[in-house]
Amino acid sequence: MAKDAPPRWDRRMQQRLARGEAAALGELYDRFAALIHSQAHRMLDDEDAADVVTREVFGHVWENPDAYDPKQGSMRSWVTRLTHNRSVHWLRRAHDVDDGTGSDGEDGTLSAEELEQRVRRATAAARADYIVASMPASLRAALELAYIQRRDYRQTAADLGVTGDEARRRLRLGLQLLSTANTRPLEGFSPPGYGRAL
Secondary structure, eight states: OTTSOHHHHHHHHHHHHHTTOHHHHHHHHHHHHHHHHHHHHHHHOOHHHHHHHHHHHHHHHHHOGGGOOGGGOOHHHHHHHHHHHHHHHHHHHHSOBOSSSOOOSSSOOBOHHHHHHHHHHHHHHHHHHHHHHHSOHHHHHHHIIIIISOOOHHHHHHHHTSOHHHHHHHHHHHHHHHHTTTTSOOTTTSOTTOOOOO
8 A cells, every 4th residue: 555656545544434434543653653753743832732733633534534635635735734734723722811911920920912923933833843744855864964963065965965065055955945934835834625624
């Protein structure tokens, strides 16, 4: 099954889930659990909450397999959107929002504006993670060498076995892709038909 093209795999997975095949849920979990947990943890900054969101997403998928429509996007996009919705819901539920006049500060409650800013920051961070995970391996490798391992473009080029110009091109393109995390909606976060919150 892993060798099927994603749309075909997605359709077959949806059909298996609709038939109630527990093995299908296990396979889906193996494929997407790390992605879902990582996204939830990035948004919530709380390991226990990320565990709960992960369970809620898989519970929703198991109970509502017909809610997924392969014509609207990939299964990956769908579970990513579900994770985003559950994480935002968790953020809002976990923080007692006051009447909007400001943060109390003493009891840790957030104003509506502060909570929305936190949701926006968490959403941008999750988008950045998704962009990095989805970008071509050549761009991701260049960014990892330059920004995680602190190599300059010449060292990056040598490590990748490419010219300096090619290393700069990959870095520039990778950074351009990452810059979209704050400026526009990411495909997969709000495909048509998946705007319904959990």
